[in-house]
Structure formats: C-alpha cells, structure tokens
Amino acid sequence: MTVGRPVERVDGRAKVTGGARYTADRTLPGMLYSYLVMGTIARGRVTAVDTAAARAVPGVVEVFTHENAPRLTSDQHFMPLQGTQIHYNGQIVAITVATTLEQAQEAAELVRVTYAPETPKAVIADALTEVYLPANQEVIVGDPTAGLAAAEVTVTQNYSSPPHHHNPIEPHATVAQWDGDRLTVHETSQGVVNAQRTFATTFGIPQTNVRVLAPYLGGGFGGKSPVWPHSLLNAAIARQLGRPAKMVLARSQMYSIVSHRAEFRQQVTLGAKRDGTLTALVHHSTQQLSRTSENMYSHSISSRMLYACPNIHTRQQGVRLDVPTSRFMRSPQMASHFGLETALDELSYQLGIDPVELRRRNYTDVNPTTGERFSSRFLLDCYKLGADAFGWSRRNPKPGSTRDGHEFVGWGMATEAHDHNANPSSAMVRMAADGTVLSQTATQDIGTGTYTVFTQVVADALGVPLNQVKVELADTNFPPAALSAGSGTIASVTGAVNAAALAVRTAVVQLAVSNPASPLHGVSVERIITQHGYLFSPDRSRRESYRAVMARHGAPVQNTSSMTNARGYSTGAVFVEVRVDPRYGRVRVTRGVGAYDAGRVMNHKTARSQVIGGFTWGIGNALMEHTVLDRRTARVVNPNLSTYLLAVNADVPEIDAIFVNKPDPVSTALGARGFGETPITGVPAAIGNAIFHATGRRIRDLPFTQDKLLY
C-alpha cells in the first residue's frame, strides 16, 4: 500500500533538472512570436494607433490593432482589440508579431497609441454611492433580526482587504499551431478540456479538432483556469498568418489581463448568548466588479456553512470600477473568512471565553444553511489536535501579558475551511504486454502532486511497484477529466483512475486463472491477491508475475472508467505565535500548527506541502501582500515581484501539519476530499488575532504592515 505514504514526487527530478518542458519551452519550426502592447489609461477610447515605426523593425511580420485584429467574440470575457473602448488600465491595445521575440518586443515599444481619456474610478472608496446588490447574492436563513434582538452580546466590525494578483512563478504562455481547421495549443492551463471547448467555440470548429496540452504547470492559483483573450488572439493570429505563434506574458502584463482577487470590504455582526452560542450572523460585503462583468468570486461560504447559527444573513454587494474583471484566486473564500474569524476572536474577548472554546460551542455537524448533515466532519478533532500540539492550554488570555526581551509574544487561532469542486472525470489505464502500466487522464498537475498520487493509486489498485507505473496528464487526447481548480483534482479524478486500474487488474487476473498454462489456473478471480507485481493464490503457495501473464497474453489490457464524486468541505484549525517588536511595529510569525480534516490523506508529503504552501501564502496575505493601484489612473504601481511582496523563507517558521486522516464515506476518491485551499483560509485572521493577543491592538485592514502597528 503506497496511498497515504509520503511518496516522493515522481516528477521531482524532471523539474529540478530542467527536464520538465513547460509551455514557454515549446518551440515549433517556422514559429512567430507575438508580443502585447498594453494601454496606459483605464477609461476612454483609443483615437489613433501609429504602427509605422513598429512595422519598420526588421523581422516584424504584422502589427495588429483594433483596426485590423482578427474579429473574435467570447462568451466569458471582454475581448480586446475589437473596438476603441478602454475598460481598464493595461488593456491590450496592439499585438506585434515578428520572427524573434526581441524584434516583437522592440516593435511593441514603438507602437504609439493616442487616447481620449476619461476619469476612472479605481477603488471602492471612490464609488461608495454606486454599491449595489447583484441578483442571487443574498442568503437569509431564519430571522437574523430576531436573532440579533435575542443576543446578549453583539459584535459589529468592518474589515477590509486589498486586491491581490495570482503571481504563479511560471508566466502565462500559449503556443498555437493550425493544420487546416485543426488546432493544437500548448497552453498554461489548469483545465485542458475546458480550454479545448473554449478554443473550439471561439473558432467555430468541432471540439475534436482542438488539442490542448499542459503537461507541466508552474502554479496557477485560479489565474490559469480560463482561456484568456490573449491566447485566443494568439491562435487567431497563427491562423491568419499561416504559421505557429507563441506568446509569453511579461510579469507586468500578468497584472491586468489574467485577473486578480478583488478589493473587498466587509461588515460582520455577531449576536451571541453569554455562553457563546451564536444567535445571529450577519455578513455584508462589497467587492470590486468591472465595467464588463458583475460576476463575483469572493463568496461568504464560511458564514453560511461553518458554525451552528439559526439566523444567518449574507449579502454580497458589488461596485463597478474601471479595473479588470476579478476571478477566483487561491482560496477565494478567504477574504470573507478573515472577517468572520476575526469577529469571532473579538467576540471571544467580549464574552471572556477562550477562542477555541467559543468555536467548539458553535460546532455543527449540519450545514446551517441547508439543514443537511455533512458526510463527515472532524473539526472538533482538529481543535483538539491543534491546540494540544501548540500548547494552547498554557495561554494567558490577557493581551500584552507575555514579553520576551523587546518583543511581545502573542498566540492566535482560527478555524480554516474551504469547500471543494468535484467534477465528473474519466481515466484510462493500460497494462502493456511487458507488464508496465500507463495511465492517462486529461486533468492536470498544477504543481500539487497529481502525477505522484495517481501513480500511487494505480500501483496500489494493481498491486505493482510504483516504478512500474507511468502517469500522463493534461492532453485532450486523453479521457476527459476535471479542471484543476477549486481544490478539485484529487477529489474528482482519483475515483476514475482507481476504477480503471481495478478493471485492468480484474481482466489480467481473469487471463491468469482461466489459462491452464498459469500456475494460478482454476483459482477464483475474487480470491487472487496482487502485490509487488505478482498475482498470488490465497495461501501464497502459487504465484505468477503480471509480466508473465501479460507476456503469454501478448497484447495490452486496457480500461477507461468514469466516475462522479461529491463536492465536499474540508476544515481545520490553525494556531500561530507572533512576536511584535513595539519599537518598530515589526511582526514575525514564529510558530505555526495546523490540524486538518481532509478526509483520507493520499500522500502525507504532498498534503503537508499544501499546508506549508497555504500557511506561507497566509503569512504573505497577513503581513505584506497587496496590489497597489494608483487611485487617479487605476493603474497597478507594483506590477513585479520586487515590489509586489510575497512571503520569503525568512518570513516562514517551521510549520507543524497534523491530519485527522479519516476517509469521507461519500468520497469516491478513496475517501479523500479536496483540500488545497483550506490551509490558507484562517491564517490571516489567526495572525491578526495573535497580534491582538500580543499587543492589545486590533488591526482590521489587511495587510498588517508596520506603519499600522506603531504606538
């Protein structure tokens, strides 16, 4: 059995040696390079584009503007270069195409665009009178007004968080090649099947005419889930010019055309009895929308699913601004979760009840919005395991009570929670005549360990060593499978992979027991044991290797299976220690413990890596990360990794990850649930709560930079 064990990444060597070929590494004969020219106003019109100098650059094949760009439509996105209208700063206003990247870049710098600008609105504060409630964004359970009236203690506070950008280490890239009306695209995609559908729809060709590949992805975090307009434009350019075309985004270009996490403001009102029991939970939020979309991507799921409260009111408002459309970004529910988990901490101090105990008292097995019982929920175990490992019982609740040298020491905690996707998926497993096994499925490994976990699943199902199994992913020629988003890959696809592998096992066992030449001839299929690459009789007195059975058979054995899984909700509890130097307002996170109910853990190493990654993301979110928008121009001022700060190793302490590790009975993924987004959600609130415990200062506006802590 390898599932559950901390198996090393099977793709690790390829990645650290440069052997893994990413999308931008693809080079095709005769390929052209496309490069984007980005607009410099946020609202208004393009009045003229002068491309003469750009066209004069040697090697330039074409310069596309709104006047001559391929005509495209999208049912998902605002499509640039189709007219003169500008909806956000950094919009695509031209594309240069040349025989080398450098020529295309030089030409791009020489394109001169003239605008008729209008005054944009960049931030929520500039459009408070324009806040509105889009359709279907309000949920009321019970009677929140009565619940508040019945409360003995109430907390009402406002919280805010800035926009964020995904910033995967790998920039977005796309390479398109046409063969007649057949299109092949190497695309940095979290969902090759979705991408296939989008390309087919856009170009009016059958889905089977489109092949999309993304065997390796250097992170996506939701920013690579859709096919963005630039990829569609690049494919259209390749078709029009009759040559393959490649486009790789510069880092700065990733701050306007591949989405972000919206600026977010929220007000949380909690009503409670003296014993801590919640009587009402009212959560109103406002998130930034764009001129071209009112879709929302930061949902108040935690307020609707996490705690036992009979009266809940969530209201998700929006305000249209002259900024790009936001989108899901890793753990989209974390924005609202920060408000809820901070408000609970504030309530705990008002009530004089320990923050863990307060959450325990409001624990529920039942979804408070729907009344349905969760298939499994071990959140109480998480509180206990986490608190014990952290030493929470030694905490003096009084703020400012612990000092070490110059520094105040604070302990804080929060519940962690995120739901996960489950999409119908299929997978193929084939044992070759030499006994080696290949599994193919059109889901992705976005850096999280899919290759490794599926290798384990197939090896276990068949009873063969890991090194006898090869997994191939992210090619639409493979059986269709889930988008790698919403923590859904393992949850969605594992069942199909396992079922296909088990079917192959049964078929091979059948070949052995039905053949008089096999030492296992006559044993019933059900009684055969498979292990270490062998088939055994029940008493293990007789055996035959898979290799021998397959050699005699002389042909591959193959199965393709499909499976549907249930959506789920993975929870946990995170505990942090911070040290605050009051002289400088400097905060360090010095300890972190998380305990999680993720269903069955498929691989303790990759699961722990998700915790480390999530916790690290949470530290960045809490202490530094934010996109700076110039309020007058709605233009990003820090569009690069030297000024858009993410946590680095020195910001991150040793992190202790604990798993309850109990299978979810409704999961078809061997009991696993989706998990990747859960271990970020509570970290910003836990850090803020720890800062309050350390200093008595409550900061409600992310990030907690030192200028907010000077006193």
Next chain:
Amino acid sequence: MKNFTYAAPRNVADAVRLAGQPDARFIAGGTDLLNLMKDGAQSHGAIIDINGLALGDIVQRNDVIRIGALARMSDVAAHPAVRRSLPVVSEALLNSASPQVRNMAAVGGNVLQRTRCGYFRDSGTTCNKKAPGSGCPALEGENRGHAILGGSDHCIAVHPSDLAVALLAVDAVVLTDRRRIPFADFHVVPGTTPDQETVLGHGELITGFEIPVTPLAARSRYLKLRDRATFEFAVVAVAAALNMRGDTVRDVRLTFGGVATKPWRSPEAEEALRGKPLTTTTITEAGRALVRGAVTRDHNAFKVDLVQRALDGLLRDLGGVR
C-alpha cells in the same frame, strides 16, 4: 527592449573610451540594469561589459581598506577586514537583496542602482527621472515608500542602496578612472534635475572605494526595517558609527536609507550628540533634529516616526543605553 551592441574590454582605458559613445552603459553584475531594460524603464544602444577588468580586489593597506568596484556584494560582506573594521558595511550588504543577487552584484553598480519607485519602473507612466518635465505621479499618488527628506516638487523617489548608506557613514571615497570623490559629494538630491543622481560624468567609471580604518567605523552598525524579513528594500534604515570617550560621544556618524532621495547624512542629528552623553534625552533630540526638515505626503508620514524609532533603537544597542 531594443537591440544594443555589446563589448567586453580588457582594460579600464578601453572601457572608458567605449563608454564615451552616446547611449552607452557599463554592465557589471547586471542585477539592476537588466531589469530596467526588460521593464522598458531604461534603454541603451551600447552595453560595455566590465566584468573582464581587474577591479575585484579587496585589500587593506595601512589604515585604508580599498574595495574594487567589481568586488561582489557577498565577498565584501564576508571579508575579514571589512567585518572587523567596517561592520556597518558588512551588515548593510548582508541586509541587501538575496544571496543569489549578492553573489552576482558588484559594489560599484550597487551605489548606482536606480530607485524602486513604481512610477519610475513603469514604462507606461510619466516620471521626471525618466523624462524630465513629464511630471511626477508619486507626489500625489502612491507614495508610502517615498522620501521625507531631500525631495523636490519634481521627485521624491528614494535611493535604494543599503551599501551607499553604510559607505556614507564611514567616510568612504569613490575612486573613478579620473578622480577621487568623497562619498558625501557623490550622490545629489533631485532638485529640478531628478535624472541626475550622481556627479559622475558620462562614461566615467567607478573603479573602487577607499575607506579609512578608524575607531569610529569599527563601532558601527546597520538597522534596516522593511515589509518582509529579507529580500526587500528598506522602509527605513539607519547606519550609525560611534566613538565614545568615557560616557561622552566623541564623534558620531548618522546616515539614513529609505527616507531620502539620496543616501542621507544628518549633521544636525550628529551635532545633537557630539560632545554629549548618550542618553534618552540626547538620542531623542538627535531624532528630532533629523526630521526637522521632513516633508511628508499622503502615505509616508509614518516614516517621520519610524525613522526616529529606528535611530533610537540602534543608538541604544550600539551605545549600550538601556
């Protein structure tokens, strides 16, 4: 990025001659220049690679330490003579960038690195440093990181070098192919010409630095406050060098980063301490003297407070004041 020519001269004379071309630029470690060129914030027609020049030595002769312009940040930081006699220089370097950058970047280029002002680095935004007279969006814009000292109505961008703040504190001299420039005279405030950041002439090559070994420099320290634990520029930085006679401050150097348009020395703050005992009162007075001329904008007023706290903390540590 436009095409450029590339030359790799083998001696200083050739390098300087090649750099005389209009639009030419030296490259050493390239850790800043390449980013500027890729981002379109700067473009050059000729790149003169000086890595082949023999300018990498670090030597001590009598009471002077000489650091070649091509010495890498990591080598200078680790050099025994620097660590012993110029601790503030070593500390400032180790607080700069990342190990990878420090292994690559040369100290000559370090003091010439360009500001991290987001408007300067964005090719789609006006900036008086890039194009004098085009306007400064930082004055009324996102200026949390900007200068409270040494600014003008044309520019308030902060000079980013930690090393330069330390070199200023230890009375370094800049050596070029044609002259010696006291470090205090090397960088200039923006005034009406923010595109001019130093007194270097076109094609003039920094060949190294000379730093006197003194009791003052031997007791020196660097404190850097920033928005993450490492690999980030200063929000506020202080370099202090202290020479005490008994309980009295015999001599002191106080220089600052993150708060000013050039590496900033405050004679007023030093004067508040010189000849006096190091106490809470005198330290507070030094801080007040430092920020007396500070000009704040919408988002950077906290630096007035923070830089005084940093000065206070550093002087207490260095002077053993409780």
